[in-house]
Amino acid sequence: MAAICTILLLEDEPIILMDLEFAAEDHGCDPVSASSCSGALDRIATPGGIDVAVLDVSLGGGENCLPVAEELGRLGIPYVLHSADLDRHDERIAKLDAELIAKPANAADVIAAAIARCERCNGGRT
């Protein structure tokens, strides 16, 4: 069965990433994973691209997901933010027009929230 959509999972914590991958597969999505901004940007630029994304806000090494969010915004690809850090985000992150899901959250709920935003897969409805 063809996947309903390709979902980018940006997450620097491997266990959380794996949990999200499984949940994405359960939802019939094709997950592509990245643990840094450059990895995520590569994935986005890969032919075929992605339909929707889940972005962990604070990544390792003081990096945050802003460059990826901006690139997705430019391409008109929907995404949700997934973060444990709700009040310290710098202003540019706070201004992003995206749903924010507080960690810890159920991985299935996170994926469901993401594909609900994805028009290409009709919000996950078949």
Next chain:
Amino acid sequence: MSTDDESEPKFGQQALMRFDDAPDRFRAGDKGDRFSGASGVLFEQAMAQTRMAICLSDPHTPDHPIVFANRAFRQLTGYGEEEVLGRNCRFLQGPRTDPEPVARIREAIANEDVVVVEMLNYRKNGTTFWNALHLGPIYNDAGELVYFFGSQWDVSDVRAARAEEQHAREMARELSHRMKNMFAVISGIVNVTGRMRGIQSEAAEINARIQALGRAYETTLDDASSGNIDIGGAIRAVLAPYDQAAGRLALEGEDAPMPFAIISIVGMILHEMSANATKHGAWTVPDGRVRVSWEASGEDATLVIRWEESGGPAVDAQRIEAGTGTAIVDRMLATARGRIEREWKESGLTATITVPAHAI
């Protein structure tokens, strides 16, 4: 305040110290009679007695020399009167003084403005202090500029406290971030393990509890260093995911500081109550309502939570009371020396949960 300095007499001479004759001498030497009569006496006494370091400079003499400095000024800076008079105030500055406030002072003087700056100043003995300097022009009755007035206040302690507070707040946020991340990782481990062992539904149940606990820590952290948390914020955070449709959940209660240890039990109990309402109670139907109110009061800071369901189906109490969630609630409350009183009304479950904060 750390205005003590060896350059001024201390013990044994306190009687003498009450008399600061600098204002007196200043008035005597003030040819313009600018501080005459009653206001002059007032000036004299106020200047001598105030703990606020004060100086006046003469804007009509080149380089604006100080023409008056009260005793508090001399104590704060460590300089004697003869070392102060005739010099420009900048002798208090040193290598680590930030030029930005200095520039603001210069600008205020040029415009005859009032300015308040905080700057690092140096005492005679080379030690530094943070000076909250208030500077402004003084005019005579004819509206002519006669002096610049400067009051100095040692705010080193205030600044240190401010920096410490800032640091504590940042630490609390970082801690909260890491803690929630840790909950997310634990949750991931449970899910992945459950999947590998083919016990996904058990894993999901464990996870729901872990996540409820994780949310309970998502509260205002301003008080984190005191060991207290805000119980109102914790309750709202735990129940937030159940508030999916308007009117389904009503929360009523004040924010109140409670000991940190109470969090896990409150988080777990509210989660079990919610799970029960979802499985058997009010939240099995669209019009079902749950009202949660709480009160933390008394010297022993007992927390009382009232849980009231309405609009749900008639409930088979026997069946629910035997459930695992119910058993967990009872067991946890027993450990914490709290109690729960359940009442199965026609309209749904009403429960009163009492948790003593300090018995945990």
